Amino acid sequence: MSLLVVHGLLLGFMFSLSSSAVILDNGMPILWTQTASQVTELPTLNGIVTPNPWNYLQRMSLYRLLVAATDPFTEYMRTNPTDGPMWGLPLQLGWMLTSGRLVDPTGASTCGLQTGDPMCISAQSWWGCMNYFTSALPFLSAAHNGLLGQDVEVQLQAPDGADGFCTTYTDCLAQYPDAMAKWDAFFQAIKVTDSPLPVAEHTDNILGVYWQAQMASLSASAVCNPRQSHYSSEEVSFANSWLNSAEYVSAVHFHSTLEKTVLFLNPLPSRVLREGDAAPNIADLSQEENHTLSTFSWMKSINSILGGSLVRMWKGAMCSVATREKGRALLEQLILNPSFATSTLLSIIPEIASSC
Structure with a gap:
């Protein structure tokens, strides 16, 4: 493939970043x-x-x-x-x-x-x-x-x-x-x-x-x-929150198929965050991107406030095939449903863990 064609394709991808990041190219990775x-x-x-x-x-x-x-x-x-x-x-x-x-x-x-x-x-x-x-x-x-x-x-x-x-x-x-x-x-x-x-x-x-x-x-x-x-402090915070989210995803043994992964990648920020970016009010990012940034930030903050116990509670609750299935459904709600109240996570985890 010529460098000129690659430049053209990448420019096309970048021009379409106004609402959200481009994840797929004809149904496949870029x-x-x-x-x-x-x-x-x-x-x-x-x-x-x-x-x-x-x-x-x-x-x-x-x-x-x-x-x-x-x-x-x-x-x-x-x-x-x-x-x-x-x-x-x-x-x-x-x-x-x-x-x-x-x-x-x-x-x-x-x-x-x-x-x-x-x-x-x-x-x-x-x-x-x-x-x-x-x-x-x-x-x-x-x-x-x-x-x-x-x-x-x-x-x-x-x-x-x-x-x-x-x-x-x-x-x-x-x-x-x-x-x-x-x-x-x-x-x-x-x-x-x-x-x-x-x-x-x-x-x-x-x-x-x-x-x-x-x-x-x-x-x-x-x-x-x-x-x-x-990087800006906002990008560093997002990067660390992104790493922290892997603790939750791995604990549920997430089946990272193409279709399911796209759902979780679509609402990620479509550009590097700059100083002053404050979700959920970043004007040039979509509502979904702002929601994801806010959710990631909340999860990281709560886990920090609780001395790391949120992650420990989550991992403890993911003790069986059945509870991990519930955990995967809960993560989908948390990330993909803007109307889902993040605070309810703290009450749902003990309910799931009760069956362990």
Whole structure:
């Protein structure tokens, strides 16, 4: 695909950001059709696969290949082709691109800008850095566990002017042993397709292992935190609230299909927040975006006031397949229904927990 066409597509996406972020491109993650569908389409050097995860199309390619690699093992939990658990990750990356969160926040380069390289993911971006740990680590683990083919060896390209990013399975295992061990456990678990458990329970178990790996990657991404100094206090608050929301989502073993993930990504802010942005009264953001920002802020504030007990209460209540199903429904109401009173969450959690 020519750079000119990419510029045109991205400009089209950006012009449509007036109401909410663009999440889909013809029903798929942004620029999905321009990514690699086979490992052999990625760059190689001396027989080693060497993708550049600091290029949007190549990082998205990692996700596309992960989706394809896991699909054969997740047929029992799918009613359509986009029901696999990996779809949430590429959709998040697409939202980061169209909302401007992958550009260089220091202004020292044109990385990610329309006037520079729109496919560049800045290593100075907190979002781009954090997302590295939920793209590079699972990809390296999948390759190590044979999901990408026999004897596929991968060495990711390092970003220009930034150190500290592991680029091989061995390096990542040494630096982030917990995250790599949990991704290994997930890829090994999905290979076991003849479980004696009922489908719903087996699906719930696999999603539990998946979210353990996701949360371990997010914990590893704490090394990105110094990059938050490049953003407004409002964007930092949102970023931390976004991370905090993962605690609730993971506890319910959220089945991150394409369709369900889009529902939760649509109301996220379509641009980087600036000093003075105060939800629910940010004029150039939609009512849904303002509502989501207010809800995230409330949940983070209440949890802080309660000394972290809101998250602990929530996790404690998500003790079974049945309560996790109730938890997923409650999260949908909390995020997607503006008329839902957030304060009722504090009374509903004990009710759910009573069945534990």
